[in-house]
Amino acid sequence: MDLQVIARNLEFMAGGLVVTFEITAVALAGGLLWGILLGLGRLSRIPWIYYPVTVYVHFFRSQPLILVIFWFYFLVPVMTGKPLGAFVSTLIAFVAFEAAYFAEIVRGGVQSVSGGQAAAGYSCGLRYHQVQLYIILPQALRNMLPALTTQAVVIFQDTSLAYVIGLREFLRRVNLVDTREARSIELYLFAGTVYLVLCFLGSAAARRLERRREVSLS
Amino acid sequence: MLHYDFDWSVLWRHPYGKMLLQGVWTTVHLSLLAWAIALPVGVAIALCRIMPCRAARLVGGAYVETLRNIPLLVQLFFWYFAVPSLLPGKTERWLYANVRDLSYVLGVLALGTYTAARVAEAVRSGLLAVPAGQFRAALSTGLSPAGTYRHVILPYALRVVIPLLSTEFLTCFKNSSLAMTIGVMETTGMANYIDSFTFHGLETTTAASLVYLLTSLSVIVLMGRIESKMRIPGMIARES
Numbered sequence: 001m002d003l004q005v006i007a008r009n010l011e012f013m014a015g016g017l018v019v020t021f022e023i024t025a026v027a028l029a030g031g032l033l034w035g036i037l038l039g040l041g042r043l044s045r046i047p048w049i050y051y052p053v054t055v056y057v058h059f060f061r062s063q064p065l066i067l068v069i070f071w072f073y074f075l076v077p078v079m080t081g082k083p084l085g086a087f088v089s090t091l092i093a094f095v096a097f098e099a100a101y102f103a104e105i106v107r108g109g110v111q112s113v114s115g116g117q118a119a120a121g122y123s124c125g126l127r128y129h130q131v132q133l134y135i136i137l138p139q140a141l142r143n144m145l146p147a148l149t150t151q152a153v154v155i156f157q158d159t160s161l162a163y164v165i166g167l168r169e170f171l172r173r174v175n176l177v178d179t180r181e182a183r184s185i186e187l188y189l190f191a192g193t194v195y196l197v198l199c200f201l202g203s204a205a206a207r208r209l210e211r212r213r214e215v216s217l218s
Numbered sequence: 219m220l221h222y223d224f225d226w227s228v229l230w231r232h233p234y235g236k237m238l239l240q241g242v243w244t245t246v247h248l249s250l251l252a253w254a255i256a257l258p259v260g261v262a263i264a265l266c267r268i269m270p271c272r273a274a275r276l277v278g279g280a281y282v283e284t285l286r287n288i289p290l291l292v293q294l295f296f297w298y299f300a301v302p303s304l305l306p307g308k309t310e311r312w313l314y315a316n317v318r319d320l321s322y323v324l325g326v327l328a329l330g331t332y333t334a335a336r337v338a339e340a341v342r343s344g345l346l347a348v349p350a351g352q353f354r355a356a357l358s359t360g361l362s363p364a365g366t367y368r369h370v371i372l373p374y375a376l377r378v379v380i381p382l383l384s385t386e387f388l389t390c391f392k393n394s395s396l397a398m399t400i401g402v403m404e405t406t407g408m409a410n411y412i413d414s415f416t417f418h419g420l421e422t423t424t425a426a427s428l429v430y431l432l433t434s435l436s437v438i439v440l441m442g443r444i445e446s447k448m449r450i451p452g453m454i455a456r457e458s
Contacts, residue, residue, distance in 0.1 A: 017241045018270070038429075059431060059432075061433035061434075062388075062392075062428060062431045062433075062435070063427055063430050063431070064392035064393065064394075064395035064396075064406060065392075065426060066395045066396060067395060067406050067409075067423065067426055067430065070406070070409070070410060070419070070423050071427070073421050074383060074413075074419040074420045074423060075420065077419065078222045089279040101437055129274060130378055145318060157287075157288075157289040157290075158289070160289040160291045160292060161289075161291060161396070162400065163226070164398070164399060169267040171289070171292060171295075175295065178299065184295075184296075184299035184303065184308060185300040185303060188292060188295050188299060188300050189296070189300070191292050191295075192288045192293070192296060194290050195287065195289055196284060196287045196288050199286075199288070200287050201286035203283075203286075203287060205341065
């Protein structure tokens with residue numbers, strides 16, 4: 001065991017952790033916004049909204065994230081006409097992919113709000129988007145909070161997959177240090193511990209939210 | 219719009235067509251082998267987690283929490299880069315000399331042990347769903363605790379969690395794509411590999427996407443059938 005290797009390269013690897021957090025934040029915010037729209041689309045009674053959205057959600061949920069990352073890596077330059085680099089295409093891939101998972105969480109959350117709430121909203125003269133925005137979504141989001149926290153932890157772990165297109169996030173940097181220093185055991189144990197501690201905190205937060213919700217429901 | 223010449227013939231032209239098929243086949247047996255590890259290990263861990271013995275519960279809980287909170291890619295790299303060098307020098311040399319597809323074997327082990335943690339959580343939720351009265355009723359008929367689990371609790375719990383397990387299998391199937399990072403040429407890896415010769419990554423990636431899509435659809439249809447057959451009478455059927 002040579003723990004010096006970690007101390008020597010700590011700054012470089014910490015820089016990767018910043019990138020990891022950046023991707024997580026964008027994927028979380030963008031994926032949630034896009035996911036709310038998709039989730040409402042999944043509940044829509046209008047066929048030309050319901051069917052395309054359902055196909056979108058099922059398609060992305062059937063794909064491995066790694067493949068989606070490749071997809072956008074190849075596709076984004078073709079569509080925009082210029083290469084945008086690994087970081088931007090990773091962000092697009094994450095938002096598109098995670099939104100499909102958020103859509104199902106949102107759908108579950110909205111369905112957990114009692115139907116009378118929407119009816120009451122309409123009877124006050126509110127329109128569809130007002131009912132959703134001011135009545136349904138605030139309650140649904142509160143119910144979804146534990147599931148959303150869990151998904152945030154999943155996204156945080158998933159960012160490591162950006163490794164495959166050479167994005168220098170945390171795991172890629174650990175890997176780069178390893179190729180130079182040849183200290184696999186120490187470095188991967190270190191990487192594992194960092195992820196474990198951070199994700200464990202996230203999971204613990206999710207469990208606490210879940211318990212608090214159970215208490216408030218009973 | 220950047221100029222991009224689509225050339226779909228890359229999907230069947232020699233030798234790429236055969237390579238793609240090989241990739242798909244690797245994905246299939248890689249994920250099935252990993253599943254063959256994940257299912258028994260996962261059930262064992264789930265049983266550990268509900269045992270009266272505190273040590274067993276701790277071990278089971280630690281296993282699940284650790285493996286679920288570390289990204290699969292990190293675990294894969296650990297197995298691939300670190301585990302062989304943790305072994306005694308003689309064993310390590312023997313491994314590198316005699317195991318032809320070491321990255322494949324380590325990939326199966328990494329994916330299998332990781333999926334086991336997820337399976338354990340699914341099975342545990344099923345075990346907790348078994349009404350406590352069943353356990354007491356079985357004991358009162360003279361079955362030993364082990365026999366109760368073997369003949370009453372587990373068959374019940376496993377049938378309850380079939381939908382969850384089919385989701386987990388699909389996750390395992392999709393996760394097998396990560397093995398490409400340690401050089402296992404499965405579907406995604408092959409699609410990417412062919413791109414490096416032909417620069418037709420969009421076509422090969424599309425083909426790979428279709429493979430995953432069709433597999434998911436067929437597993438969902440198949441499991442739907444199995445589910446309705448294995449359904450416990452008197453329980454609310456899953457709406458579909």
